[in-house]
Amino acid sequence: xxxxxxxxxxxxxxxxxxxxxxxxxxxxxxxxxxxxxxxxxxxxxxxxxxxxxxxxxxxxxxxxxxxxxxxxxxxxxxxxxxxxxxxxxxxxxxxxxxxxxxxxxxxxxxxxxxxx
Amino acid sequence: xxxxxxxxxxxxxxxxxxxxxxxxxxxxxxxxxxxxxxxxxxxxxxxxxxxxxxxxxxxxxxxxxxxxxxxxxxxxxxxxxxxxxxxxxxxxxxxxxxxxxxxxxxxxxxxxxxxx
Numbered sequence: 102x103x104x105x106x107x108x109x110x111x112x113x114x115x116x117x118x119x120x121x122x123x124x125x126x127x128x129x130x131x132x133x134x135x136x137x138x139x140x141x142x143x144x145x146x147x148x149x150x151x152x153x154x155x156x157x158x159x160x161x162x163x164x165x166x167x168x169x170x171x172x173x174x175x176x177x178x179x180x181x182x183x184x185x186x187x188x189x190x191x192x193x194x195x196x197x198x199x200x201x202x203x204x205x206x207x208x209x210x211x212x213x214x215x216x217x
Numbered sequence: 218x219x220x221x222x223x224x225x226x227x228x229x230x231x232x233x234x235x236x237x238x239x240x241x242x243x244x245x246x247x248x249x250x251x252x253x254x255x256x257x258x259x260x261x262x263x264x265x266x267x268x269x270x271x272x273x274x275x276x277x278x279x280x281x282x283x284x285x286x287x288x289x290x291x292x293x294x295x296x297x298x299x300x301x302x303x304x305x306x307x308x309x310x311x312x313x314x315x316x317x318x319x320x321x322x323x324x325x326x327x328x329x330x331x332x333x
Contacts, residue, residue, distance in 0.1 A: 105260075132319060144261070144307065146320040157318040192260060196319070204249050204268055204311070206321060210260035 103127045105209035107193050113215045114183055122178045122212045124193030133176045134194040134206060135168065137161070144192065150176065183216045190214075219244045221310050221324035230298045232333045238293040240308030240324060247313040250291040251321065252282055255305040264306075267291060278302070298331045305329075 106125045114120050126133050135147040148158040150168055167179045176195075180187055190213050194206040220243045230236045242248055249268050253261040265276025267284040275281045282293045291308060305328050309321040 107260075134320070136321075143325050144309075144321075144323040146322070149319050157320055159320070194261075205251070205263055205266055206319075207263060208253070208261040 105193055105195055105207055107191075107209035107212050109212060110210065111213045111215075113217065116185060116216055117182050120180050120183055120214065122180075122191050122193075122214070124176045124178070124209055125174050126176055126193065126195030127197070127207055128174070130195035130197045130207075132156075132196045132198075132206075133168075133170070134196075135178045136192045136194065136208075137189040138192065138211075139186075139189045147178075147191075180214075183214075185216050188214055188216045219310050219312055219322040221308050221322055223306075223308055223324035223327045225327050226325075227328040227330065229330045229332065232300050232331050233297050236293075236295050236298040236302070236329065236331070238306050238308075238327045238329060240291045240293065241289050242291060242308070242310040243289065244310055244312040245314065248291075249311040249313055250282075250284060251309040251311075252276065252280070252291075252293050253307045253309060255307065255326070257304075261307065264293070298329075300331050300333050303329055303331045 108123045133150040136144050138144045146159050148162045149156045165181045169177050190211045192211045193209040196206045222241045251266045252264040265274050267274050272284045280295050305326050307326045308324040311321050
């Protein structure tokens with residue numbers, strides 16, 4: 102069964118450093134998403150991406166964040182200058198199209214980011 | 218604004234007994250409703266969804282959920298719990314109206330513990 106994959110599974114970085122989190126969505130999906138889950142808190146929406154552009158973003162997704170689909174398979178989240186409060190589990194998700202099946206977002210296993 | 222409430226932080230049930238994990242939602246217009254499960258150190262796995270049609274939806278691993286529009290609820294149920302069902306369960310909503318975009322809004326999660 103196709104699945105969303107994410108690398109790395111864990112990343113430790115120093116405050117102020119740039120990090121890039123990588124995702125490979127399900128191959129025939131057209132919508133891509135990033136969510137995050139701070140330890141002990143809810144899963145929160147960050148951004149959605151369709152047709153090579155951001156379709157929606159939350160207030161969390163400020164100028165420090167960016168997303169890119171550099172090729173036909175990868176979808177990346179970049180944090181330019183990490184802060185302590187960026188420490189969280191970051192989930193990538195993708196969804197297809199269609200009335201019934203396009204609504205379901207399939208999530209990857211997550212990247213646990215720790216900012217020191 | 219969309220919101221989801223999962224009123225129970227934890228649900229305990231004996232193996233073989235029926236289980237219910239509660240979820241209520243708030244959204245303007247029709248909702249799209251989802252349940253996801255998260256096992257330790259794993260991503261979010263899709264269980265089931267309600268988009269339209271029958272109020273009782275069946276999903277993976279014997280789980281089902283009933284959409285109740287008048288009570289704005291979407292409780293997750295299983296007739297006979299297994300120890301392996303022990304995990305963290307998330308309810309999520311997405312408004313059907315275009316103004317809501319595609320983002321999912323998650324509840325805080327409910328820990329299900331099934332004891333043998």
